[in-house]
Amino acid sequence: MRIVLFLFVLFHKGFSVYNSRISSSAAFDISIQNKISSPKSILELGFFKPAPSSSVGDRWYLGMWYRKLPNEVVWVANRDNPLSKPIGTLKIFNNNLHLFDHTSNSVWSTQVTGQSLKSDLTAELLDNGNLVLRYSNENETSGFLWQSFDFPTDTLLPNMKVGWDKNSGLNRILQSWKGINDPSTGDYTYKVEIREPPESYIRKKGKPTVRSGPWNSMSDADTHGKLRYGTYDLTVRDEEISYSFTISNDSFFSILRLDHNGVLNRSTWIPTSGELKWIGYLLPDDPCYEYNKCGPNGLCDINTSPICNCIKGFQAKHQEAWELRDTEEGCVRKTQSKCNGDQFLKLQTMKLPDTVVSIVDMKLGLKECKKKCLATCNCTAYANANMENGGSGCVIWVGELLDLRKYKNAGQDLYVRLRMEAIDIGDEGKNNTKIIFIIVGVVILLLLSFIIMVCVWKRKKRPPTKAITAPIGELHCEEMTLETVVVATQGFSDSNKIGQGGFGIVYKGRLLGGQEIAVKRLLKMSTQGIDEFKNELSLNASVQHVNLVQLLGYCFEGGEMILIYEYLENSSLDKFIFDKSQSSKLTWEKRVQIINGISRGLLYLHQDSRRPMVHRDLKPSNILLDQDMIPKISDFGMSKLFDKRTTAANTTKIVGTFGYMSPEYAEDGTYSTKSDVFSFGVVLLEIIFGVKNRDFYIYSENEESLLTYIWRNWKEGKGLDSIDQVILDSSTFQPHQVKRCIQIGLLCVQERAEDRPTMLLVSVMFASDTMEIDPPGPPGYLVRRSHLETGSSSRKKLNEESWTVAEVTYSAIEPR
Ligand SMILES: *[C@@H]1O[C@H](CO)[C@@H](O)[C@H](O)[C@H]1NC(C)=O
Numbered sequence: 035m036r037i038v039l040f041l042f043v044l045f046h047k048g049f050s051v052y053n054s055r056i057s058s059s060a061a062f063d064i065s066i067q068n069k070i071s072s073p074k075s076i077l078e079l080g081f082f083k084p085a086p087s088s089s090v091g092d093r094w095y096l097g098m099w100y101r102k103l104p105n106e107v108v109w110v111a112n113r114d115n116p117l118s119k120p121i122g123t124l125k126i127f128n129n130n131l132h133l134f135d136h137t138s139n140s141v142w143s144t145q146v147t148g149q150s151l152k153s154d155l156t157a158e159l160l161d162n163g164n165l166v167l168r169y170s171n172e173n174e175t176s177g178f179l180w181q182s183f184d185f186p187t188d189t190l191l192p193n194m195k196v197g198w199d200k201n202s203g204l205n206r207i208l209q210s211w212k213g214i215n216d217p218s219t220g221d222y223t224y225k226v227e228i229r230e231p232p233e234s235y236i237r238k239k240g241k242p243t244v245r246s247g248p249w250n251s252m253s254d255a256d257t258h259g260k261l262r263y264g265t266y267d268l269t270v271r272d273e274e275i276s277y278s279f280t281i282s283n284d285s286f287f288s289i290l291r292l293d294h295n296g297v298l299n300r301s302t303w304i305p306t307s308g309e310l311k312w313i314g315y316l317l318p319d320d321p322c323y324e325y326n327k328c329g330p331n332g333l334c335d336i337n338t339s340p341i342c343n344c345i346k347g348f349q350a351k352h353q354e355a356w357e358l359r360d361t362e363e364g365c366v367r368k369t370q371s372k373c374n375g376d377q378f379l380k381l382q383t384m385k386l387p388d389t390v391v392s393i394v395d396m397k398l399g400l401k402e403c404k405k406k407c408l409a410t411c412n413c414t415a416y417a418n419a420n421m422e423n424g425g426s427g428c429v430i431w432v433g434e435l436l437d438l439r440k441y442k443n444a445g446q447d448l449y450v451r452l453r454m455e456a457i458d459i460g461d462e463g464k465n466n467t468k469i470i471f472i473i474v475g476v477v478i479l480l481l482l483s484f485i486i487m488v489c490v491w492k493r494k495k496r497p498p499t500k501a502i503t504a505p506i507g508e509l510h511c512e513e514m515t516l517e518t519v520v521v522a523t524q525g526f527s528d529s530n531k532i533g534q535g536g537f538g539i540v541y542k543g544r545l546l547g548g549q550e551i552a553v554k555r556l557l558k559m560s561t562q563g564i565d566e567f568k569n570e571l572s573l574n575a576s577v578q579h580v581n582l583v584q585l586l587g588y589c590f591e592g593g594e595m596i597l598i599y600e601y602l603e604n605s606s607l608d609k610f611i612f613d614k615s616q617s618s619k620l621t622w623e624k625r626v627q628i629i630n631g632i633s634r635g636l637l638y639l640h641q642d643s644r645r646p647m648v649h650r651d652l653k654p655s656n657i658l659l660d661q662d663m664i665p666k667i668s669d670f671g672m673s674k675l676f677d678k679r680t681t682a683a684n685t686t687k688i689v690g691t692f693g694y695m696s697p698e699y700a701e702d703g704t705y706s707t708k709s710d711v712f713s714f715g716v717v718l719l720e721i722i723f724g725v726k727n728r729d730f731y732i733y734s735e736n737e738e739s740l741l742t743y744i745w746r747n748w749k750e751g752k753g754l755d756s757i758d759q760v761i762l763d764s765s766t767f768q769p770h771q772v773k774r775c776i777q778i779g780l781l782c783v784q785e786r787a788e789d790r791p792t793m794l795l796v797s798v799m800f801a802s803d804t805m806e807i808d809p810p811g812p813p814g815y816l817v818r819r820s821h822l823e824t825g826s827s828s829r830k831k832l833n834e835e836s837w838t839v840a841e842v843t844y845s846a847i848e849p850r
C-alpha cells in the first residue's frame with residue numbers, strides 16, 4: 035500500500051490532492067517519508083523530532099511546516115504526548131481525527147463532541163495552514179467541525195486569529211514551547227483579554243510580562259508585532275475580539291511566534307535570487323515593555339535616563355532602592371489625595387495604565403469622565419476609553435496605576451488625580467505669578483553664572499599645584515619631565531597602549547636607561563579625572579609595600595595629568611583567571627601565593643600604613659602581577675583615608691564595581707575596611723572557581739549568584755564542586771587546603787559586615803593550618819532576585835541595563 039502511494043506520488047500529477055485529504059473510509063499511514071501536503075504543496079504535515087536531549091529518548095511529534103521552511107514548525111498536534119517511533123496512522127474514527135501510534139494507541143485527537151453524523155467526514159490540510167475536519171459533501175463555506183486554526187500552539191500564521199470568537203466560544207491563545215527543542219506546553223501565553231477596551235498580554239505562568247496597551251485607535255503598533263510586509267487587524271466587535279495579520283505578497287512567508295522565552299518573534303521570509311531571506315523583529319524590544327517595569331505609579335520612558343520616573347506629585351517609595359534601579363516598589367503620592375478640590379495632571383502620549391482596576395462607561399465624554407472621577411473617592415486617573423473620532427467613552431482607574439509608559443508617537447492623554455498643592459497646573463489667573471517666577475529665575479541664573487565666572491577666573495590665576503594636595507606637592511613633572519614621558523611612550527602611541535579605562539589610558543614606556551614604566555594618562559579636563567589624580571597621588575605616594583604598585587612619579591603640566599608606575603610584566607589577574615588559555619599557568623601553589631599577597635597588601639592598607647585607607651575598588655583587573663606572579667594592588671583613585679577609630683564611614687558618591695561591592699556599601703554607601711574584606715572574598719573565590727561573580731549571576735540557570743552557589747555547595751559538603759580544573763590538576767593540590775581557603779573566602783563575603791573577619795584575622799587564618807575557623811553564614815547578595823525574574827532574553831537586557839546603572843550611579847566601572 036505504501037509503495038503504491040509512493041509511486042502515485044512520483045508519477046501522478048494530481049497526487050497532492052489525494053495526499054492532502056483523509057476520508058472516513060481510508061486511514062493514512064504516516065512516517066518520516068509519508069507526509070500530508072496541502073493542495074499546492076505549500077505546507078506539510080508530518081513527523082518531526084526536535085534535537086534530542088540526553089535525558090529522554092527519541093520524541094516524535096506530528097507537526098506542520100512550510101515545505102520550503104522545514105525547520106520552522108508552525109503547529110504541533112501531540113505536543114504533550116510524543117511518540118517513541120516515527121510510525122503512526124491518521125484516521126477518522128468515531129467522528130474525530132485521531133493519531134494512533136505504532137501500538138494503535140490514540141495519542142491525539144480532535145475531540146469534537148456532540149455531533150450527530152450527517153455524512154462521511156474528511157480531514158484536509160488547506161494551503162493556508164489550516165487542518166480541518168468537515169463533512170465530505172460540504173466545503174469551507176459551510177464551516178468546519180474542527181480546525182487547527184482554533185487550536186494554535188505557539189505560532190500565528192497569516193489570516194489566523196488569536197482572541198475570542200462568539201460562534202465557537204473559544205478564546206484562542208498562543209502557548210510557547212517549553213524550550214527551543216521542546217514543543218511541550220511551556221510557561222508563556224499570549225492571550226487577548228476580553229474587556230473594555232480589550233488588551234493582549236504575554237504572561238509567564240499567569241503573571242503578566244508584557245501588555246499591549248488598550249486596543250483602541252491609539253494603541254502602539256509595536257506591541258502587535260511590527261509588520262513591514264503586511265497589515266495587522268484588531269477586530270473589536272460584539273461577536274469577535276481578535277488579532278490577525280495578512281501578508282502583502284503571496285510569495286512571502288510570515289509567522290508570529292511566541293518563543294519559549296516569552297518573546298514574540300515575527301519572522302518573514304522573502305524570496306530573493308532563489309533563496310529565502312529572513313527578516314525578523316522581536317517584541318519586547320525595549321525595557322519599557324517589561325510589565326510594570328517602574329512599579330505602581332512609576333512612569334517608564336525610554337527617552338529619559340534613567341528610564342523610570344515618578345509622576346509629578348509622586349515620589350519613590352524607597353528612594354535608595356529606586357536610585358539603585360530597584361524600581362519594583364514604584365512611587366507613592368507626596369501628599370495624600372483628598373476627596374475634595376483635587377486637580378488633574380495631564381500626561382500626553384501615554385500607554386494607558388493596566389485596566390485591571392478600571393471602570394468603563396462608554397456613554398460618558400471626557401468632561402463627564404472628569405466629574406465621575408472627582409465624585410469617586412478612590413479614583414486615581416481617567417481617560418477616554420475609545421480614541422476613534424477624536425475620543426469618546428470614559429475609563430477611570432480606582433487603584434494604583436500599573437504599567438505606565440510614555441510613547442514617543444503613540445498613546446493618548448491620561449489625567450492623573452493629584453492633590454492641589456502637589457502641582458502647579460497653570461490655570462488662567464495664575465499666569466502673572468508664572469511670569470514673576472520666570473523673572474526671578476532668570477535673575478538668579480544670571481547671578482549664578484556671574485559667580486561661577488568669577489570663581490573660574492580666580493582659579494585660573496592660581497597655580498595649579500594647589501589643586502593637588504599631594505604630599506610630594508610640586509607642580510610639573512616630578513622625578514622626570516613630560517618630555518621624558520613622551521619619548522618613553524613613543525609619543526603616547528597606540529602600539530604602546532596596554533590598557534584603557536573610564537578616566538584614562540595606560541601606556542607602556544621605556545626610559546632611556548632601559549627601565550620599563552607604566553604611564554597612566556588621565557583624560558583632560560574631567561573632574562573625575564582630576565579627583566582621581568589627586569587621590570591616587572596623595573594616597574599611593576604615601577604607601578610602600580611589596581604587594582602594592584609603586585608610584586614612580588607624576589606630571590601635571592599643560593593640562594596633562596600623568597601618573598607613572600613601575601611596569602609589571604604579567605598584566606593583571608583577570609587576564610589569567612578568567613581566560614581558559616592563561617589559567618593553566620596558575621597552579622594551586624601560584625594561586626595561594628597570589629591570594630596571600632593580596633591579603634598582605636590589603637592588611638597593610640587597612641592598618642599597617644601610616645595613613646590607613648579603604649581601597650574601595652578591589653577586583654582582579656586592579657591586581658597586577660609582576661614577572662614572578664607576585665600580586666600588586668593598584669588603582670587608588672577611589673580609595674579613602676580612614677580613621678582607625680571609626681568603624682564605618684558614609685558616602686553619597688558610591689564608587690566601585692558591581693560584583694565586588696559589599697551590600698551595605700552599594701545600598702547605603704557605608705564603607706569600612708569590611709567592605710574591602712568583602713571584595714577580597716569575592717576575588718579569592720573567583721581565583722579558585724575561575725568564574726566572574728557577575729557573569730555567573732547573569733548566566734546561571736537558577737539565577738543564583740556565584741557566592742550563594744558556592745555557599746550552598748559548601749553547606750552540602752560539596753565544597754570542591756566546580757572549582758577550576760587547573761587546581762584539581764595541580765601537583766600541589768591539597769583538598770583540605772583548598773577547602774579551608776574557600777571557607778575563608780565565604781567568611782569574607784558574609785552578608786553582615788560585622789560577621790566578616792578583619793584582614794588581620796584573615797592572614798592569621800592563612801598562616802595557621804590548624805586554627806579552628808567558623809562555618810560561614812549566608813553571603814551578601816547585592817542585586818535583588820526580583821530583577822531577574824523574567825525570561826532569559828530580558829535577562830540579557832537587564833544585564834546591559836545594570837551596566838548602565840553602574841555607569842550612571844557608580845563612577846568606576848570595569849574594565850579599566
Ligand atoms: C461549496 O459548496 C457550495 C454548496 O454547498 C457551492 O455553492 C460552492 O460553489 C462550493 N464552493 C467551492 C469552493 O467548492
Ligand SMILES: *[C@@H]1O[C@H](CO)[C@@H](O)[C@H](O)[C@H]1NC(C)=O
Pocket residue numbers: 282283284285304305306
Ligand atoms: C512579490 O515578491 C516577488 C519576489 O520578491 C516579486 O517578484 C513580486 O513582484 C512581488 N509581487 C507583488 C504583487 O508585489
Ligand SMILES: *[C@@H]1O[C@H](CO)[C@@H](O)[C@H](O)[C@H]1NC(C)=O
Pocket residue numbers: 106293299300301314316
Ligand atoms: C526568531 O525566529 C527565527 C525563525 O525561527 C529564528 O531564526 C530567530 O533566532 C528567532 N529570534 C530569536 C531572538 O530567538
Ligand SMILES: *[C@@H]1O[C@H](CO)[C@@H](O)[C@H](O)[C@H]1NC(C)=O
Pocket residue numbers: 391410411412413432433
Ligand atoms: C472604590 O470605591 C468604590 C465606591 O466608591 C468601591 O465600590 C470600590 O470597591 C473601591 N475600589 C477600590 C479598589 O478600593
